[in-house]
Amino acid sequence: MLISESALRTFTQNVFLAMGCSDEHAGLAADVLIQADLRGIDSHGVARLVGYVRLWEKKRINPNPNITIVHQTPTTATVDGDAGLGLVVAPFAMRLAIEKAEKYGSGWVSVRNSNHFGIAGYHSLMAVEKNMIGFAMTNASPLVAPTFSNERLLGTNPICYAFPAGNYPPVVVDMATSAAANGKLEIAQRSGKQVPEGWIQDANGDITTDPHALKKGGSLLPLGGNKEHGSHKGFGLSATVDILSAVLSGANYGPWVPPFVAFLEPPNDPVGLGIGHFVGAMRVDGFRPLDEFKANMDNWIARFKSASTVDPNQKVIIPGEPELEAEADRKKNGIPIVDAVWNDLKGLAVKFDSPLTP
């Protein structure tokens, strides 16, 4: 099933409007989701729309949040998202970081009382448009066990760094800090395939390749997979995301992060408010003239693109390249939607009496 960007955008916007979001918030939230679909990150696009709706139905998402700055210095702030959509709370925080960076060189905002913010890359790229370096990260529902543990204590806690370049497109490092993102697991589940060793463990902490192990009490593994291969580093990165996003802002951290799925209740002993994000922006020309930086970035990219390769048919991929290729294709040819997601969207179309055509 292929659907045009504009049709999917209008539908998504209408769903957020039907939830009671303002025009501005509905447009922004839809834009974050559609960008994910355009960029080929299907797990974080409209596939999640029904999830946001279900959380709203459970009154765990506030469609009209009063987003406030609760603490700040010239270059730092904590924002309270008032239980709003992360899709609008995170852009608010990034706009604040950019304003601070415009005045003082850099800006850093920790966010509490938010919800799932979509793809980290969307928020980082807001800074890149202003010739800044963008940072974005978020904690998430606990699915990942620390090294040596069989307990789910961390989310897939993504981290994103985005850098403007000159003639080349921006370099965008946007990655889960687990060995594999949950979306990859879902693909294996649908296709009935086993997953590689090092992605997941069973409830006892034994190695497994069963993509359904998570549902049987298993857990995802941090980037690295096991200690010998550096999983303590993946754990350390994930911990960093959790601390900057939640311990610093006063959100829930570790196993207290409320689940994204509406059928699981949040812990009844919260240690903070909602989930947490952390975003930042640094002006490139706070360090060196912008044209010099961009020229060096282009040279950096060119050198890595021309690296000698193991397989002559597989070039080195610059972080951010696959997303741009997907975007070019999908803007032209439409966005592919798998059947399960299409059925969810059709359900929303009925629920909100909102037309949806491929």
Add this chain to the structure above:
Amino acid sequence: MLISESALRTFTQNVFLAMGCSDEHAGLAADVLIQADLRGIDSHGVARLVGYVRLWEKKRINPNPNITIVHQTPTTATVDGDAGLGLVVAPFAMRLAIEKAEKYGSGWVSVRNSNHFGIAGYHSLMAVEKNMIGFAMTNASPLVAPTFSNERLLGTNPICYAFPAGNYPPVVVDMATSAAANGKLEIAQRSGKQVPEGWIQDANGDITTDPHALKKGGSLLPLGGNKEHGSHKGFGLSATVDILSAVLSGANYGPWVPPFVAFLEPPNDPVGLGIGHFVGAMRVDGFRPLDEFKANMDNWIARFKSASTVDPNQKVIIPGEPELEAEADRKKNGIPIVDAVWNDLKGLAVKFDSPLTP
């Protein structure tokens, strides 16, 4: 061979003085190396002293650098290390970042024209002492191939995040962005053991467990090991370190980073000055009251320390814990020095007519 902290410190300081460093710089450089040895990071302590001396003999290290700020805003700066020891240039940069953070909430300093800065954790912890969150990273001699390449284009490019806690010691995530640090490879080489698959590839890009493969044209692998296990993430992190440290400051990046070993000449077509670092500091109370943050950090640490474990004898390790355990032991019992390093130090004792006793 065990040597006391004070004897090793005095000897190291004397070597730097003999190189022509000022009292202040010799004391500081020695402190950075001794802290590495105390914290159990033997590969980055006095084991490297002979390396710094050889670079100085080749006039690639300036013992009396005029370290300058070449560009700045209220919260950002680029520092030129004047080819000095990274061991003194990086602390200069971190002091500047801390000063900026004291005034404006955060401070970020990119560094060019420097040399190897020792352990990243030393510099991050300078911020923690001021109740700030500390960031430190550096690029390094190219040993690591990007995903899909068999060419050494990146260093082991370490990254460190350090967070103050309350009753617990600070959380310090200090990690090479390669699957294994070069030091671990050296241990395998000395002991004649094979290394795990996923650490290293041979010159053709084929999997190998030979710890000597690097000398035969092989390369280290990014964290993750291969694409299936997320090596594109390790590559992305390493690229981030390279860009923030060198493209942002005007240092050499990628394959142009000058080698640490004096027997290899730097590339004759440099793209910048020396090697690059990036350090930063953010005031915790720029986001929320310090006591609230510390109480939450303690709760975070306590929860992860008490996590259910796969092996009852192997608890979850909080980042920074092993280093603190080593420090307690070594401050009391002395610092172990392997024979090869002891012989190097004896050589330096003769060269500089400086007494060294265990």
